[in-house]
Structures are given as C-alpha cells and as structure tokens.
Amino acid sequence: MxxxxxxxxxxxxxxxxxxxxxxxxxxxxxxxxxxxxxxxxxxxxxxxxxxxxxxxxxxxxxxxxxxxxxxxxxxxxxxxxxxxxxxxxxxxxxxxxxxxxxxxxxxxxxxxxxxxxxxxxxxxxxxxxxxxxxxxxxxxxxxxxxxxxxxxxxxxxxxxxxxxxxxxxxxxxxxxxxxxxxxxxxxxxxxxxxxxxxxxxxxxxxxxxxxxxxxxxxxxxxxxxxxxxxxxxxxxxxxxxxxxxxxxxxxxxxxPLASALRDGFVKEPAVATRENFRVENYDEAGLETIKLQDGIRIHEHTKVQLDIYARESGRPLVKPFMLVVAKDTGHAGELLKKIEAPDFFEGRYKGRVITVHSNQSGDEKDETVQQLLSVEDPANPTEIVIHVNMLKEGWDVTNLYTIVPLRAANSKTLVEQSIGRGLRLPYGKRTGVADVDRLTIVSHDRFQDIVDHANDPNSVIRTGVVIGRDIPDKPTEAITITPTLEAILGVSQTPAGSENGPAAAAQEPLFKTEPERKVAETTLQVIHREFERLSRSADLQNPEVQKKIVARVLEEMQPVQGQLAGVAEQVDVQAVVSTTTAAYIENTIDIPRITVTPTGDVTVGFKDFDLDCSSVRFPPVARDLLIQRLTDNQRFRIVSGDGVVQEARLEDYIVRGLIDKDDISYDDHAALMYRLAGQLVRHLQSYLSTEEDVRNVLQYHQSELVRLVHTQMNQHYVEKATEYQVAVSKGFQRLSSSSAEVELGKVALNFRQPVEERLLIRGMVFTGFGKCLYPASKFDSDSERRFSIVLEDDVDVVKWLKPPKDLLKIQYADEDNYNPDFIVETADGRYLCEIKRATEVDSTVVQKKAKAAIQWCERASTVSDRPWKYVILPHDVIQHNRTFASLVQSA
Incomplete structure (x- = not known):
C-alpha cells in the first residue's frame, strides 16, 4: 500500500x-x-x-x-x-x-x-x-x-x-x-x-x-x-x-443493523401497545380495528412532534406517513374501505390512502408508483400506504414513522420484514428528540413476544412505547405561544384562537393602527439585531441609544413612510419607539448570551477514576464462533488458518482499541489506559476460571469492552486552561415563540385549577398568569404548576418564565444543552430553577446539569446588574403556602 x-x-x-x-x-x-x-x-x-x-x-x-x-x-x-x-x-x-x-x-x-x-x-x-x-x-x-x-x-x-x-x-x-x-x-x-x-x-x-x-x-x-x-x-x-x-x-x-442502531445512523425502532391491553378480549376484526386506530393516533402524534421540531429548529418540515401490512390483495381492499369510511376518524383519511400490490396494472399501477415515489413531498396527500409484500429494496424514504403489521408472522420475522423501509433518518442523523428519531411498530397482540425478543443481544428493538402513557390516545395539535410583549404591542403575527395558541390576558394593545404596529415591530427587530449587545435592557432608554434606534427605524421604515405621505394619520416614530422600548424592558428578563473561551495554555485529558465493570459478565465462546466474530470486524488482526493473533499482555486487547480513538493520545494517556484495562482484566479474572477464557472474552468482545472503557473515560474528560475569558455577546435577548403539543380543541386551564389527571398534565396548557412573560405555559408535572402559583403569589417575585429551547445554551455534555424549568426575577436577584422528584435530585445527570448551571450563573453574575443563582427544588417541598425565598433557602 x-x-x-x-x-x-x-x-x-x-x-x-x-x-x-x-x-x-x-x-x-x-x-x-x-x-x-x-x-x-x-x-x-x-x-x-x-x-x-x-x-x-x-x-x-x-x-x-x-x-x-x-x-x-x-x-x-x-x-x-x-x-x-x-x-x-x-x-x-x-x-x-x-x-x-x-x-x-x-x-x-x-x-x-x-x-x-x-x-x-x-x-x-x-x-x-x-x-x-x-x-x-x-x-x-x-x-x-x-x-x-x-x-x-x-x-x-x-x-x-x-x-x-x-x-x-x-x-x-x-x-x-x-x-x-x-x-x-x-x-x-x-x-x-x-x-x-x-x-x-x-x-x-x-x-x-x-x-x-x-x-x-x-x-x-x-x-x-x-x-x-x-x-x-x-x-x-x-x-x-x-x-x-x-x-x-x-x-x-x-x-449489521444492530451496529447502525448503536451508532445512531438509523431511527430507533420501538414496538407499541395499549396500557393494560388484554388480547384475549378481542376477536380478529376487533384487534385489527384497534391496531389501525392506534396506528393513526401514533401517526398524528408524530406529525405534531415533527411540526414542533421544524418550528423550533428552523429545519424543513417532514410529512410522516403510516405503512399498513395487509394479508393479501383482498384484505388490502377491505382495509382501504375501512380507513376511508366516514366513521373512521370522521373520514379524515379519504383520498389520503394508497394500496400497493401485484394485482395492479396499467394506469392504476403507474399512478400508485408515482404517489409512492413522491410520498416524501409535502404536496403529496398520501398519509397511509397499504401494501402486500410489494415494498422491496430501493424505496428509500425517510418519512415512514409508523408501521401496522396485520399479516401473521413470528416476532422475529415480523420485526425484520417490517422495519427495513422505515429506518432512514429524515435529517441525516438523529436529532435527540425521541419522536423525531423513532420508528414505531404497532403490535398489541405480539408486544410481549417482541419485547422478550428485544432481550436478545442481536435484536434491533430495544424499547417499547405505550399508547395512553408515552403517546396521547386523543387527537393533538401543535400550537405556538408568543411572548406577552407581542400581544401588548399588538404585533402578534397570528390572532388569538388560531394556531398561534392562547392569547394574553385581555387588555387593549398599546398600538391600535397598522402603521404604529409596523413601527413597533421594526423597533423590536432593530433592538434584536443591533442593540442586544448592551449590558442591560435598561440602557435602551439612554437618550443617545434612543436616538440611534429612532434613526435606524426611520431608515428601515422609509418605504412605508413614503406610502403614508399625504395621509392624515401620521406616525410619531419617536413616541412609538419610546413606548415600545419601555414595554420591552418591562416584559423581559435580562438573560445574557455567554461564551467561554479558554486562553493561554490549554490542555485536555481525563481525570483519574476507577472503572465500573458491574455490567460485564461475558462468558467465553466456542472457538469457531470466536473466529467468525473476529472476521466480522476488520479492526481485529487475523492470521491465516484459524489462529488469532495474541497480544503479549491481556491489557493490550483494550489499549489497542483505545488508541484508535481520535480523542486519546497514547503518549499522554498510556498510564490511565493501562490502569483501567488492568481493572477490567482483573474483573474478568474474578469470574472466569482460566487465562484462556479471559483472553477469549477479550478477543470476542473487544469492541464492546473498548466502548465501555472509552465511554467512561469521556465521562471524566477535562479541559484545562491557564485562564478562561468570559465574553458576553448579548446582555439580553428577545424572547422567542415556543411550540407545544396539546389535545385537539382542548380549552386552556387556569393555572390555579387543581389537576385531577396529573399523568396527562404534559398535554395541557395553562393560562391566567400575571407575572409570566408568556400568556400561557405548559408544565411537565403538577409540581411545576404548584410552583407557578408560588411565583404568582409572592410579592418579591417580579416576573418569571418557562424558557424556550436554546435560550440559555448551557452545555453540560459534549453536544447536550441544558434548559432549566424556570427563570425567575426578584427585586434583588435572578434564578434558574429546576423542579425534580426528590428521588432524582442526586442522580448523576441531574448533578452534572446542576454543575453546568452553577458555572453559568457565576459567569452571568459578573456581567449582570444583579446576582444569578441556581436552585434544585425537590417536588415534595413545593406547597402553596411557601414563599419563593423560603424555597430557595431550603434548597
């Protein structure tokens, strides 16, 4: 070579x-x-x-x-x-x-x-x-x-x-x-x-x-x-x-597929059923109907989640579809009639279903093939594809999210034959959003069989979802909740009651005419683009700053002013800018955008730690199986015949795999690698009787063992610099709209109203706030709802919000950002608040997030006009009679 x-x-x-x-x-x-x-x-x-x-x-x-x-x-x-x-x-x-x-x-x-x-x-x-x-x-x-x-x-x-x-x-x-x-x-x-x-x-x-x-x-x-x-x-x-x-x-x-799933190159398949489902209570027709209905529920839920993801990420909207596997061509025709019938979800799917089978010919086949090939196109109305063993290789779609198999098969065959066409990721890689990254197979009758099969190390399914718990069993929709400021100014892009979600508390908008509202919206855009670099929003009212904002607004509004020439109704731009600025300051919390840059000598490495080997219990394998395994992965070295190249030291099987990792330097990390490899070898020796068995396990399971060590090393990765420079790119930020999934047609609830079905609270929207910077909010638990009552009733709390995604950008892992549950402002401080079940407060992930949030608060305090503090509140301490200060003190 x-x-x-x-x-x-x-x-x-x-x-x-x-x-x-x-x-x-x-x-x-x-x-x-x-x-x-x-x-x-x-x-x-x-x-x-x-x-x-x-x-x-x-x-x-x-x-x-x-x-x-x-x-x-x-x-x-x-x-x-x-x-x-x-x-x-x-x-x-x-x-x-x-x-x-x-x-x-x-x-x-x-x-x-x-x-x-x-x-x-x-x-x-x-x-x-x-x-x-x-x-x-x-x-x-x-x-x-x-x-x-x-x-x-x-x-x-x-x-x-x-x-x-x-x-x-x-x-x-x-x-x-x-x-x-x-x-x-x-x-x-x-x-x-x-x-x-x-x-x-x-x-x-x-x-x-x-x-x-x-x-x-x-x-x-x-x-x-x-x-x-x-x-x-x-x-x-x-x-x-x-x-x-x-x-x-x-x-x-x-x-193989198991490796692609492990490395995140394809969707994560999951099998779905109903909560407390008993298959013996249904005949064949009834079982088929409920599987189709639940497939639709999952499909509609996925459609909403993809909508929300597209809104929040700014990426193209993906239109999902559902695949139904029929027994034969006659069955496919029956399913088509059933799904398009007026009594099946109010006939919403009439004209949105196609069938694919070998009996089609001529114009019918050509039209079906065309619809099938363009099923990813948002303009294609198809939402359900019924097929009879016709979808072979080459139909490479990325928007198949739900599969309903109605053809008899054993659990292994059912899984392998069903999921192949739906594994491709629409955005090229996983997003971290479960519903966007998941392919769901509806299989109430075979759920337990498939879940049991998932315990097989070679199974491609690792998870199950339950309709009514993980996925809503009622129709949902995506709504957009805009900040209260926009309603106050009268600049909301969509009127209340439409897809934009709940309106703010009833009040007259500050600007009643369209020209005034146009100036107000332009003012917000100018502030967002050019003046968020100020250290605090109060500085926007500085006379010199006001002059600059007015000048920029006049420059951008010139075409509009020209259109207004000669019209009796003229806009006092300076007055509108002043009023808009005051409203902006009143209805925001100064949340800085912080970047931390290491300066001087920067070193990277891993903290010393002891390896956790508790999950490792691999048995030795037969010789012929060992050779086959080694040939599956070309990173292993093989010599002619059936001989396997043996490392001089047992630890070298692990170290050799680790030094192939891009983030590990042998010269810098050799001591740690050999120490961890030695701990792993001693663990294997503790339950394996001979050195030959230990070597066998190290050879056959080398990739898994190397990944175990490498993953734990990454959990102890550190970056050290002689000093860090904290830069503030923005002293404050315009609040963005947030998207949410809610039950279709569900009326928003007053936040003080007790919730009986607490497990369903994530699908509810609450309104009635006086201090929240959004007219409505969603809560992940009833503890969060009770905490909002404490914030609204406490005279020391000035304003609060549930932060939209990516507002803070607190990084706590390699590519993971942390978004706390609440941001609260009082007269003398600002707080990031996290509500957690009491049993989860001390978990590794929660504490890792807490550490990152505390560091963010320390840095934000150095550039803000009042201190920032991070608090974790156990769910069982939040009561209506508590004050915010007492909760903070007890944290």
Missing part, C-alpha cells in the same frame, strides 16, 4: 464525509487491491487464497471471478459507498470502466439519478476530479447510441465510464431464437455492447442488493462479463429458499 494511494483514500473519505463503516469498507478495498492482480482471467483459486490469508470470513468468491460482499445495514449509505469505491479505483489504480447493476426498475432509476451530476444526492459531490471531468453515464436506455464506446466518447479518453443497467437487461433469457438486445450486434461498434463490455481489460462490476443476483440466469450472465473484480453490496447477505437460509460465503465486511 503506497503512501500516495493512502493519501487519495483519506482525501476521498473526507471529501465525501464517509461514515465510519463506509470508511472501513474503503480501507478494506485498498487492502484487496494490494492483494489481488487487477486483471482479467485471474486464477481465482490463487486469488481466494490471498484474500483468505487476511480475511478468513471469505471462503468462496461464489462466482468465476473475484467477487467480495460488503454487508451494510439499510440506511448506512451503500450508494455513497459505491461512489467512493469508483473514485478510489479510478484515482489510485487508473480504472476507467464500471458496471453498476440494479435489481429492479426503482433502484435502476435511483442509481441513474444519484450518479448524475447536479442531482441532490450526487455521489461524487465534493470530488474535484469529477467536477472537472464528470463521468460518462451509460444506461440501459442509451447504450445503443454507442456513447459507451471509447472511440465515440465525446468527453475525451480520461472520462470515467459508469454503466448502469437493470439486471433484466443482462440476464433476459433467449426467447425463440432471439438474443437480448444488449447481446445483439450493434452497427455502431461492430459487435454487441455486452461483448464490448466483456472484452474491457479494466471492468469492475458493482452489484447493488447483490442477494438478488444469485439465480442461475443472473449468475451465468454476470460470469460472462468477465470483470476484473466484483463488489457486492447488500443489507441481507443470504439467500432464502422457503424456510432455508444460506449465508453468503464472500462477505468481507459486515456492519
């Missing part, structure tokens, strides 16, 4: 932003290229021996040429990996000819789009070589023009030729005495295009969903192409024939 080729590999991996399994696959291809002679008619027996020396999992190429399978889970990115393979082989080895095979028309069209420059998912995006000279794309629809032949190449001899064909074009059986078109003589090249391809001395074959090319016709046709190398990609490296499953023998790299 030359340094030049390795540099090219790294450049490709970085520019294409390859994920770790994609990068590892590319590194394996690099090794394969060093091991094999990339030429035609290679001695496959000798080539296999060379590969097996380094990759014992490959026991047979299973074709008449060297062919290797990369088994990557659905949603990890097989098409991008194909692009990386092509780019590397072209740049490092000068290979110019590639044939990409698709198993069906859907994937065929998708591959053409993804390999075409300018498309949204262009696989070579970021690679300069392909930008300067784009690849020539030859397809099953244009090859007869001769554009795939070098002499006819209009783009020069250096352009990469990528042939994309549906397998049906290649392996079509002879009908009568006629060959498939691709094998017929072409007048442009003097031979068939198939023959032309087979004579190329650098043809590399890439097989998407390669488990679909194992039939006799497909195998024979592919062998006749005589490529120098075959690269297979699939998420299911096995052939199924009836009840028999045969694994591929040429898998060189495996990244």
């Amino acid at each position: 030359s340094a030049s080729n390795q540099h090219k590999l790294w450049a490709i991996a970085n520019r294409l932003s390859l994920r770790q399994p994609q990068r590892e696959s590319l590194e394996i291809l690099e090794t394969v290229c060093d091991l094999l002679p990339l030429e035609k008619d290679t001695d496959t027996a000798r080539a296999l021996a060379a590969i097996r020396n380094s990759f014992p999992s490959v026991t047979d190429f299973e074709r008449q040429f060297a062919s290797l399978c990369f088994a990557l889970a659905t949603g990890v990115g097989k098409t991008r990996l194909m692009g990386a393979f092509i780019a590397y082989l072209q740049q490092a080895w000068g290979i110019q000819h590639f044939l990409v095979l698709a198993p069906n028309l859907t994937i065929y069209n998708k591959l053409i789009a993804d390999f075409t420059p300018g498309s949204p998912k262009y696989v070579f995006q970021g690679l300069s070589d392909f930008a300067l000279q784009p690849p020539e794309i030859i397809t099953g629809d244009n090859y007869e023009s001769g554009r795939g032949v070098r002499s006819a190449d209009l783009f020069g001899e250096n352009a990469v030729h990528i042939n994309i064909f549906n397998i049906s074009k290649i392996n079509a059986e002879v009908r009568g005495d006629r060959e498939p078109r691709i094998k017929r003589l072409s007048e442009y090249i003097g031979e068939s295009y198939f023959e032309y391809l087979s004579k190329l001395d650098d043809l590399v074959l890439l097989m998407d969903e390669s488990h679909r090319y194992r039939g006799k016709a497909g195998m024979r046709a592919i062998n006749e192409l005589k490529p120098i190398l075959g690269l297979e990609l699939t998420a299911t490296p096995q052939i199924e024939a009836g009840s028999k499953t045969t694994d591929f023998k040429n898998v060189i790299y495996s990244y």
